[in-house]
Amino acid sequence: xxxxxxxxxxxxxxxxxxxxxxxxxxxxxxxxxxxxxxxxxxxxxxxxxxxxxxxxxxxxxxxxxxxxxxxxxxxxxxxxxxxxxxxxxxxxxxxxxxxxxxxxxxxxxxxxxxxxxxxxxxxxxxxxxxxxxxxxxxxxxxxxxxxxxxxxxxxxxxxxxxxxxxxxxxxxxxxxxxxxxxxxxxxxxxxxxxxxxxxxxxxxxxxxxxxxxxxxxxxxxxxxxxxxxxxxxxxxxxxxxxxxxxxxxxxxxxxxxxxxxxxxxxxxxxxxxxxxxxxxxxxxxxxxxxxxxxxxxxxxxxxxxxxxxxxxxxxxxxxxxxxxxxxxxxxxxxxxxxxxxxxxxxxxxxxxxxxxxxxxxxxxxxxxxxxxxxxxx
Amino acid sequence: xxxxxxxxxxxxxxxxxxxxxxxxxxxxxxxxxxxxxxxxxxxxxxxxxxxxxxxxxxxxxxxxxxxxxxxxxxxxxxxxxxxxxxxxxxxxxxxxxxxxxxxxxxxxxxxxxxxxxxxxxxxxxxxxxxxxxxxxxxxxxxxxxxxxxxxxxxxxxxxxxxxxxxxxxxxxxxxxxxxxxxxxxxxxxxxxxxxxxxxxxxxxxxxxxxxxxxxxxxxxxxxxxxxxxxxxxxxxxxxxxxxxxxxxxxxxxxxxxxxxxxxxxxxxxxxxxxxxxxxxxxxxxxxxxxxxxxxxxxxxxxxxxxxxxxxxxxxxxxxxxxxxxxxxxxxxxxxxxxxxxxxxxxxxxxxxxxx
Numbered sequence: 140x141x142x143x144x145x146x147x148x149x150x151x152x153x154x155x156x157x158x159x160x161x162x163x164x165x166x167x168x169x170x171x172x173x174x175x176x177x178x179x180x181x182x183x184x185x186x187x188x189x190x191x192x193x194x195x196x197x198x199x200x201x202x203x204x205x206x207x208x209x210x211x212x213x214x215x216x217x218x219x220x221x222x223x224x225x226x227x228x229x230x231x232x233x234x235x236x237x238x239x240x241x242x243x244x245x246x247x248x249x250x251x252x253x254x255x256x257x258x259x260x261x262x263x264x265x266x267x268x269x270x271x272x273x274x275x276x277x278x279x280x281x282x283x284x285x286x287x288x289x290x291x292x293x294x295x296x297x298x299x300x301x302x303x304x305x306x307x308x309x310x311x312x313x314x315x316x317x318x319x320x321x322x323x324x325x326x327x328x329x330x331x332x333x334x335x336x337x338x339x340x341x342x343x344x345x346x347x348x349x350x351x352x353x354x355x356x357x358x359x360x361x362x363x364x365x366x367x368x369x370x371x372x373x374x375x376x377x378x379x380x381x382x383x384x385x386x387x388x389x390x391x392x393x394x395x396x397x398x399x400x401x402x403x404x405x406x407x408x409x410x411x412x413x414x415x416x417x418x419x420x421x422x423x424x425x426x427x428x429x430x431x432x433x434x435x436x437x438x439x440x441x442x443x444x445x446x447x448x449x450x451x452x453x454x455x456x457x458x459x460x461x462x463x464x465x466x467x468x469x470x471x472x473x474x475x476x477x478x479x480x481x482x483x484x485x486x487x488x489x490x491x492x493x494x495x496x497x498x499x500x501x502x503x504x505x506x507x508x509x510x511x512x513x514x515x516x
Numbered sequence: 517x518x519x520x521x522x523x524x525x526x527x528x529x530x531x532x533x534x535x536x537x538x539x540x541x542x543x544x545x546x547x548x549x550x551x552x553x554x555x556x557x558x559x560x561x562x563x564x565x566x567x568x569x570x571x572x573x574x575x576x577x578x579x580x581x582x583x584x585x586x587x588x589x590x591x592x593x594x595x596x597x598x599x600x601x602x603x604x605x606x607x608x609x610x611x612x613x614x615x616x617x618x619x620x621x622x623x624x625x626x627x628x629x630x631x632x633x634x635x636x637x638x639x640x641x642x643x644x645x646x647x648x649x650x651x652x653x654x655x656x657x658x659x660x661x662x663x664x665x666x667x668x669x670x671x672x673x674x675x676x677x678x679x680x681x682x683x684x685x686x687x688x689x690x691x692x693x694x695x696x697x698x699x700x701x702x703x704x705x706x707x708x709x710x711x712x713x714x715x716x717x718x719x720x721x722x723x724x725x726x727x728x729x730x731x732x733x734x735x736x737x738x739x740x741x742x743x744x745x746x747x748x749x750x751x752x753x754x755x756x757x758x759x760x761x762x763x764x765x766x767x768x769x770x771x772x773x774x775x776x777x778x779x780x781x782x783x784x785x786x787x788x789x790x791x792x793x794x795x796x797x798x799x800x801x802x803x804x805x806x807x808x809x810x811x812x813x814x815x816x817x818x819x820x821x822x823x824x825x826x827x828x829x830x831x832x833x834x835x836x837x838x839x840x841x842x843x844x845x846x847x848x849x850x851x852x853x854x855x856x857x858x859x860x861x862x863x864x865x866x867x868x869x870x871x
Contacts, residue, residue: 214716215687321805351571352743353821356787356801363798378716385789385799404795422721424746425791429773434728434750440718442672443686 166241167202168372169226169340174199174235174245176218176225180448194447195221197396198235200474203340203389206370210387212380212419216444218396219376223342226374227261228252239340257287257336264345266325270317276303276328277313283335302331306361323354330361337369344376359386380423384408389481392416395447395455398474402482412477412489414438415456454487462488531602532559533737534583534705539596541578541587549593550809552578554761556596557840560754562704565731565738567752567769569745569784571806575761576741580707583739584623585613600705619649622698626710628690632682639663639678642697649701665696669726688719695726702734709741724751745784749773757781760807760817763840767849777843777851777858780818786866800869816854827861828854 177192196218203209211219224230226237228244236243244255260283263269270279281299284290290298300310306327317325326346333341346362347355359382366373377383383390384404391401392415400413411417421437428435440459445451451458457467466487474485541553553575560566570576581587583598585605598605600621605613625631633641642662647653653661659678666674669692682690691711698706708727712720724747731738740751748755748769755772757765757780765778776782783802789795804821807813819825819833832854840852845859855861 214718323805351806352745352784353571353787353802354805356799357803359789360799360801380717381789381791384791385793385795388795408791418718420791422717423791424720424724424744424750426745426749426773426785426788427790427792428746429749429769432770434724437721439721439725443688443719 168205169203170238172200172236175233177233191448194396203372208373208387210383210390211376213393217393223344258339260333260338262333262343262346280331306331340372342374400484406482412484413486532561534560535599537597542593548810560737563735564753567748567755568741570758574758576758619701621705622703623707624698624711628694638693646700665700669696706738764852771849778853779822779824782862
């Protein structure tokens with residue numbers, strides 16, 4: 140899977156002339172290999188010694204092809220947002236490589252990074268805090284155009300209006316301020332800004348979770364259209380598994396800084412092998428349940444996600460896993476292929492869904508019986 | 517277990533525990549009068565869960581704040597009637613309201629970190645809630661009660677965790693602590709305002725389980741406010757759909773979710789991606805944006821975004837507000853729509869989409 144390191148030089152020359160060079164000659168657009176991001180934890184007081192590290196992202200590898208979208212799901216604190224921010228170099232990676240069109244972005248300085256910034260753009264979660272309230276929409280969407288001088292100054296305004304129209308806003312509104320727009324419209328402004336430089340890769344960090352239900356579908360449809368029209372690859376970070384299923388043909392599930400399962404939509408949603416993925420899927424409240432009444436049968440996970448400062452040894456999920464055995468504490472399960480090509484899972488006891496439900500139910504029943512007997516005394 | 521029935525608040529008649537009748541809430545603002553809730557009526561019986569669905573600004577939170585008496589009494593114009601266990605709440609003095617609130621009616625808020633006081637230990641905050649309604653209890657009793665409640669909501673090592681501050685708790689634990697605080701005086705009516713929106717799905721599942729267990733044990737009535745239709749589907753007995761400050765559909769959970777009779781409810785259900793649907797199909801969004809409550813639209817509040825106004829003769833939708841009346845399906849299922857047979861129209865539209 141790892142291509143030879145020397146390929147980076149060739150990649151640089153092709154990706155500098157932007158616009159026309161979107162072809163990636165069969166190689167993936169983005170190759171992330173063993174990406175690590177640790178945040179130092181410092182002691183209180185004057186000296187501020189580093190006493191530990193938050194292991195936010197710990198050895199993540201995946202690829203994204205041109206025009207494809209990869210969904211990144213997991214609970215809060217699992218490192219999905221950090222992964223997105225490292226890819227845009229908003230955070231410096233601790234180690235690992237991330238090759239965009241063959242160029243490793245990880246070691247680049249801010250200055251060297253400049254030409255690549257326009258290839259990777261970001262859509263943020265909160266449309267209320269990600270737009271400067273004192274800038275007009277025209278200034279917000281036009282800034283990337285000016286910074287990267289992709290169009291002559293005189294053409295900035297027409298281009299901004301073009302972009303606004305593209306995302307379904309009135310182009311006459313370039314002179315307005317963000318507070319004059321609703322949440323859904325603001326998110327469209329954020330999308331127009333990300334789109335301004337015709338990026339090859341868009342990192343969409345929870346792009347619809349701050350929006351009302353009836354507006355979410357509008358924005359998802361818009362993103363879908365734009366992605367198809369401009370062949371943009373999207374890294375879609377979200378916690379709503381139904382939305383990710385709809386948007387992304389490929390999905391990666393993260394837990395405590397690691398990818399625990401990755402595969403195509405079918406493999407993840409209908410044939411999940413990792414117990415965490417299974418638990419996550421079973422926990423989604425389902426609208427269809429109204430016809431049956433009551434709660435859906437599902438896997439009960441105990442407790443919360445452990446601290447990423449001092450994650451459990453071996454498999455990080457073992458503290459909440461009903462299948463955990465001794466080997467899980469001593470040996471970290473590698474992310475290996477199971478079943479279909481491209482479907483990888485990191486579990487010593489990976490198996491399909493049905494039997495897992497059974498085991499889980501048994502385990503929780505036993506635990507519940509134990510708890511109630513303890514409570515009664 | 518405490519008996520929840522033999523009490524002063526036992527309604528004299530067979531009236532449901534909570535009756536909201538023609539509730540209207542208005543706020544004066546710099547831009548004019550905001551009609552946050554208009555003519556809202558619903559009832560909740562003991563042991564039942566009512567789910568209120570709506571977008572932000574639909575009035576679902578404001579109406580529940582009014583029931584709990586947490587609005588700014590000086591600035592808010594409230595009319596109509598709210599009866600909790602037979603007691604009329606509107607116009608009640610602040611003193612009597614305080615006795616009721618926490619004791620009979622409690623509320624769980626969305627953001628537990630903001631709702632808990634950052635400077636006080638969790639155990640103390642719970643004990644305070646207990647002491648406020650049990651003036652004869654000793655501090656020690658109150659603390660014991662606090663620890664017992666933390667244990668009941670599933671916080672491990674409750675005697676130690678009671679001495680922690682809110683920031684030392686995880687998100688799910690904070691929400692549990694808040695539920696413990698709401699339930700410490702055995703309220704008969706619990707308002708849960710988006711209690712799981714800020715939580716992850718696995719933790720959300722735990723909290724929903726907990727609420728259902730507690731409801732079974734205490735027999736309390738729950739009003740569950742959320743915009744997540746999946747949560748409603750799993751939790752609610754009855755569903756009230758709000759739009760633009762009004763109730764637009766009411767019925768049993770099954771009826772509303774599987775045979776919606778109001779285009780807005782139908783639109784909401786069609787616009788969310790499902791776990792079993794074909795990912796290739798496009799989502800069908802509701803066009804436009806929720807209405808401004810400063811200048812609500814004339815006629816049906818949903819008509820500017822409705823796909824079916826063409827099926828109604830004339831400009832009835834723009835002109836006249838439809839009544840909340842039972843449809844052909846039966847008396848228990850109310851909808852506010854001019855369509856002759858909305859269930860059929862909507863079902864046909866859904867079928868057409870699938871073909």
